[in-house]
Amino acid sequence: MFLHQGRLPHVLRPSCYTSQEHFDRELATIFRPAWHLVGTTADLRRPGDFITFELFGQPVQLRNIDGLFQAFSNVCVHRHCLLTSLAKGRSPKIRCQYHGWEYDHTGRTGHVPDPKNFVPFDREADRLETFRVERCGQLLFLSLEPAGPSLHQWLGQEFELLEACCDDRWRQTWAWSVELPCNWKVPIENSLEGYHIPAVHPETFKVAPTSERTTHVLEPHATRFSTYYVPWSWVESVLHTLEDGVMRALGARRREPYYEHRHLFPGLMVSAMDIATFCYAVIPISPTRCRAEIRLFGYRGQRASLLAGAVFALWAPLQRALTRRVIGEDMTIYAPVQNGMAASTHDGCLGAIEERVYAFQQYVHQRCYGPAHDGADHAAASTTHGLLDTNQGAARGPIPA
Numbered sequence: 001m002f003l004h005q006g007r008l009p010h011v012l013r014p015s016c017y018t019s020q021e022h023f024d025r026e027l028a029t030i031f032r033p034a035w036h037l038v039g040t041t042a043d044l045r046r047p048g049d050f051i052t053f054e055l056f057g058q059p060v061q062l063r064n065i066d067g068l069f070q071a072f073s074n075v076c077v078h079r080h081c082l083l084t085s086l087a088k089g090r091s092p093k094i095r096c097q098y099h100g101w102e103y104d105h106t107g108r109t110g111h112v113p114d115p116k117n118f119v120p121f122d123r124e125a126d127r128l129e130t131f132r133v134e135r136c137g138q139l140l141f142l143s144l145e146p147a148g149p150s151l152h153q154w155l156g157q158e159f160e161l162l163e164a165c166c167d168d169r170w171r172q173t174w175a176w177s178v179e180l181p182c183n184w185k186v187p188i189e190n191s192l193e194g195y196h197i198p199a200v201h202p203e204t205f206k207v208a209p210t211s212e213r214t215t216h217v218l219e220p221h222a223t224r225f226s227t228y229y230v231p232w233s234w235v236e237s238v239l240h241t242l243e244d245g246v247m248r249a250l251g252a253r254r255r256e257p258y259y260e261h262r263h264l265f266p267g268l269m270v271s272a273m274d275i276a277t278f279c280y281a282v283i284p285i286s287p288t289r290c291r292a293e294i295r296l297f298g299y300r301g302q303r304a305s306l307l308a309g310a311v312f313a314l315w316a317p318l319q320r321a322l323t324r325r326v327i328g329e330d331m332t333i334y335a336p337v338q339n340g341m342a343a344s345t346h347d348g349c350l351g352a353i354e355e356r357v358y359a360f361q362q363y364v365h366q367r368c369y370g371p372a373h374d375g376a377d378h379a380a381a382s383t384t385h386g387l388l389d390t391n392q393g394a395a396r397g398p399i400p401a
């Protein structure tokens with residue numbers, strides 16, 4: 001059931017999706033103190049494997065160093081060149097592409113060509129900046145803050161739930177990093193409601209889950225949606241039938257609810273099903289651009305067998321193709337939403353079916369400006385459902401202000 005019964009205010013004004021000033025405030029108060037999903041153990045299978053990316057203006061190189069996952073600034077301390085321009089690769093050494101300076105596993109300067117040119121040399125001062133990396137299941141998270149809560153403290157009770165969705169029983173079947181032509185909040189808010197389904201997904205999901213088959217949980221730092229199976233479209237019906245056979249072959253059991261979607265503020269969304277886990281992390285780039293880090297996991301079973309291996313090999317491409325199709329349908333709407341935000345003079349509004357969007361917008365507003373004041377209905381909803389109740393935050397561990 002929905003927790004609200006009618007119209008809700010659109011807490012964030014259109015300028016919050018276009019303004020550089022608001023974007024800078026979000027980076028400072030929401031993103032820089034947080035932990036962010038940046039990769040998986042499958043992305044860095046072997047010692048020497050690395051991936052690179054930019055996180056809020058900071059170039060980062062994430063590496064597998066003898067089975068340990070470590071992150072460094074991807075900028076050489078010598079003449080500021082990117083150590084590597086490759087998005088991913090494998091090399092035994094951390095070496096700058098420009099002059100060949102090398103660094104050890106701590107970021108400390110190692111081999112320097114013609115070192116006599118740099119006497120006296122301070123290897124401790126001339127070193128790469130390092131960043132905290134922690135793991136939850138196969139997911140790798142990074143924080144730019146040198147101190148603060150651990151990942152376990154940050155995620156709180158969600159840590160074990162997330163770990164169970166992508167532990168060693170699961171295999172990554174798809175990884176995609178894609179830039180989107182919109183503010184970071186646009187794809188997140190799209191994922192928090194099913195109201196758009198009839199218009200945007202008419203051939204796949206067709207209709208939005210009704211209030212009767214829906215459970216919403218709204219918390220200060222996360223929201224959840226769950227639903228029970230009803231074959232509203234041919235896609236759902238076919239998938240459910242196929243899943244039954246796949247699960248029997250893999251030794252899996254049906255779960256209830258059938259589907260659960262979690263949004264862990266600010267930018268991580270996780271969809272959990274019987275034999276598939278979908279992780280979607282959104283990273284801001286500018287007021288009008290963001291990057292989505294997408295990872296799909298398939299359940300490979302608790303026992304190895306030729307049948308289980310064959311079934312998984314056949315099922316994984318089907319699940320990947322459907323996921324790509326749904327994401328592609330959603331992506332068609334992001335630019336129109338962003339263009340509309342830039343031109344709109346209206347505050348906007350939300351319906352009860354969009355109450356997870358409402359909770360998320362309250363979180364953003366409170367982090368950036370303090371609690372929103374939307375009248376009696378807002379106050380009643382906050383009291384009843386615990387939205388933005390800072391005392392409840394302790395249940396998920398300390399969250400930096």
